[in-house]
Amino acid sequence: MPDTFQLEIVTPEKKVVDTAAAEVQIPGKNGYLGILPGHAPLITELSVGEIKYRDGGEEQWLAVAWGFAEVLPDKVTILAETAERPNEIDVERARKSKQRAEQRLTSGDTNVDVERSLNALHKAETRLEVAENK
Amino acid sequence: MANILDIRRRIRSVVNTRQITKAMKVVSAAKLRRAQERTMAARPYATMLTNVLKSLVKRAEIYDPETGQPKHPLLALREEHNILLIIVTGDKGLAGAFSANVTKAASRFLQSKAGKNIDIEAIGRKGRDFLRRRYPAAAMQTRSLADLESEDSDETRPEQGARAGSIQITGEHVGILGKFDFSQARALAESVIERYDNQEIDSVYVVFNEFKSVIAQRLIVEQILPIENVGEQSVRQSQDMTEDERKKAKEAAISSGIGMRSESPADQVAEKFATADVDYIYEQSPEELFRSLLPKYVGIQIFRALLESAAAEHAARMTAMESATSNATDMIDSLTLVMNRARQAKITKEIIEIVSGAAAM
Numbered sequence: 424m425p426d427t428f429q430l431e432i433v434t435p436e437k438k439v440v441d442t443a444a445a446e447v448q449i450p451g452k453n454g455y456l457g458i459l460p461g462h463a464p465l466i467t468e469l470s471v472g473e474i475k476y477r478d479g480g481e482e483q484w485l486a487v488a489w490g491f492a493e494v495l496p497d498k499v500t501i502l503a504e505t506a507e508r509p510n511e512i513d514v515e516r517a518r519k520s521k522q523r524a525e526q527r528l529t530s531g532d533t534n535v536d537v538e539r540s541l542n543a544l545h546k547a548e549t550r551l552e553v554a555e556n557k
Numbered sequence: 558m559a560n561i562l563d564i565r566r567r568i569r570s571v572v573n574t575r576q577i578t579k580a581m582k583v584v585s586a587a588k589l590r591r592a593q594e595r596t597m598a599a600r601p602y603a604t605m606l607t608n609v610l611k612s613l614v615k616r617a618e619i620y621d622p623e624t625g626q627p628k629h630p631l632l633a634l635r636e637e638h639n640i641l642l643i644i645v646t647g648d649k650g651l652a653g654a655f656s657a658n659v660t661k662a663a664s665r666f667l668q669s670k671a672g673k674n675i676d677i678e679a680i681g682r683k684g685r686d687f688l689r690r691r692y693p694a695a696a697m698q699t700r701s702l703a704d705l706e707s708e709d710s711d712e713t714r715p716e717q718g719a720r721a722g723s724i725q726i727t728g729e730h731v732g733i734l735g736k737f738d739f740s741q742a743r744a745l746a747e748s749v750i751e752r753y754d755n756q757e758i759d760s761v762y763v764v765f766n767e768f769k770s771v772i773a774q775r776l777i778v779e780q781i782l783p784i785e786n787v788g789e790q791s792v793r794q795s796q797d798m799t800e801d802e803r804k805k806a807k808e809a810a811i812s813s814g815i816g817m818r819s820e821s822p823a824d825q826v827a828e829k830f831a832t833a834d835v836d837y838i839y840e841q842s843p844e845e846l847f848r849s850l851l852p853k854y855v856g857i858q859i860f861r862a863l864l865e866s867a868a869a870e871h872a873a874r875m876t877a878m879e880s881a882t883s884n885a886t887d888m889i890d891s892l893t894l895v896m897n898r899a900r901q902a903k904i905t906k907e908i909i910e911i912v913s914g915a916a917a918m
Binding site for chain 1: 609836850
C-alpha cells in the first residue's frame with residue numbers, strides 16, 4: 424500500500440492545499456479523526472477546529488471553521504468555509520472577537536444568541552491556538 | 558472656414574481624453590483578469606458542494622413520505638406573498654449600460670410581481686441610487702456588509718416594524734464590490750435564511766450579471782429560495798448579450814490579452830467529488846448532513862453572484878473604454894483632415910492674393 428495519499432483542501436476563495444500527505448487529523452463534528460492512507464470511504468461534516476497534516480517530515484496546521492470532508496483510500500478532500508495557515512491569521516482580530524464573544528456571553532442579556540456567540544468564541548480560540556504554532 | 562488654431566486645440570483635447578480612456582481600459586483589463594481568476598477559483602468549491610448535495614438527495618429522505626412535503630424548510634414552496642430581491646449592480650460608472658441594464662431588469666421583475674410585498678437588498682452604489690429615488694427605505698435596515706468588521710456576525714437582527722411601502726429597501730450595501738470575500742456572502746445568506754425561516758419572506762431572487770467568460774454573459778433573475786432543484790439554476794428571466802455587444806467585448810478582450818476560456822482542469826476534478834462508486838461511511842446521517850449543507854449552498858450562490866457581477870462589471874468597463882478609445886481615434890482622424898483642409902485653403906488663398914497682387918502691378 425502506498426504510504427501517502429493526496430490531500431486537497433478547498434475553500435470558496437481558492438485551493439489552499441494540494442499535496443501528498445502521510446497523515447491528516449481533521450475536526451469531525453463528532454470528534455477528531457486521524458486518517459492514514461487506505462482509510463475506508465467516509466463522508467463527514469467538520470466543526471470548528473484544527474487540521475493537522477504531515478507532508479514529508481513537517482507538520483502543518485490550519486484553522487478551519489465549518490467544513491466537509493470526503494475520505495477515499497487514496498485521497499482526502501476537505502471543503503472548508505475558511506482554512507487559514509498560522510501566518511495568515513490576524514491574531515489581533517481573533518483576540519478582539521474572543522473578547523466580544525465573552526462579553527456577550529457573560530452580559531446576562533436575554534437577547535444574546537448564545538449558540539452564535541459560543542461558535543464565535545470557539546472560532547476565535549481555535550485561531551489563536553493555531554497561530555501559536557507558527 | 559474653421560480657425561486652424563481652434564481645431565488644433567480640439568485635437569489636443571481629444572488626444573488627452575483618449576489617453577485617459579486607454580489607461581482606464583488597461584486598468585479594467587487587469588482587474589477583470591483578477592476577477593476572472595477569483596470566479597474560477599470559487600468554482601471547484603461550488604461544484605463539490607453541489608455534488609455532495611445531489612448525492613445526498615438520493616440517499617436522504619427529503620420528502621415526507623406521507624404528506625409529500627419537503628422536510629427541509631429551504632425546499633418548501635409557500636404561497637408567494639413577501640419577496641426578497643437582491644440587486645447586484647456596480648459601485649462605479651463609466652461601464653456602459655452595465656448598471657442601467659440590471660436596474661431595468663429589476664424594474665421589469667418588480668412589475669411582474671406587482672401587488673406583492675417586496676423587500677430589496679441593494680448591492681452596489683449605482684443600483685442603490687436608482688432604487689432610492691423610487692422606493693422608500695424600511696424603518697429597520699440590515700447592517701451594511703461594508704461595515705462587517707468581523708466574520709462572526711453574532712448580533713441579533715432588529716425586528717421589522719410596519720412596512721414603509723409595498724416595495725421597500727431593507728438594506729444597502731455600497732462599496733463592498735471592490736474588495737469582498739466569502740464572509741460577506743455568508744453574512745448576507747445568513748440574514749436571508751433567517752428571514753425566510755421566520756416566514757418574513759416566502760421567496761428570494763437575485764438579479765445580476767452572469768459571467769461565464771467575456772463573450773458568454775447574460776443578465777439573469779435567479780430564484781435562490783426556495784431551492785427547486787439542487788444543482789440546477791432556477792432562472793426566471795434572462796437576457797443574453799446582443800451580437801453587437803459580444804463582438805465588441807471580444808475585440809476589447811483580444812486587444813487586452815484576456816483569455817476567453819471558461820473551463821479549467823480543476824473543474825473536472827471537482828466534478829468527481831463525492832461521486833465515487835463506493836459505500837461511504839456516513840459519520841452523520843444523510844438527513845443531518847443535508848440539513849447543515851443546504852444553507853451553505855445558498856451562501857455559495859450569493860458569493861457566485863457577487864463574483865460574477867464584479868467580473869462582468871470590469872468586462873463592461875473594459876469594453877466601454879475600448880469603444881471610447883476607438884471613437885476618440887476616429888474623431889482625431891476626422892479633425893486632422895478638417896484641419897489640413899483648412900490649412901491648405903489658407904495657403905491657396907495666400908498664393909492667390911500674392912499672384913493677383915503681382916498681376917495688378
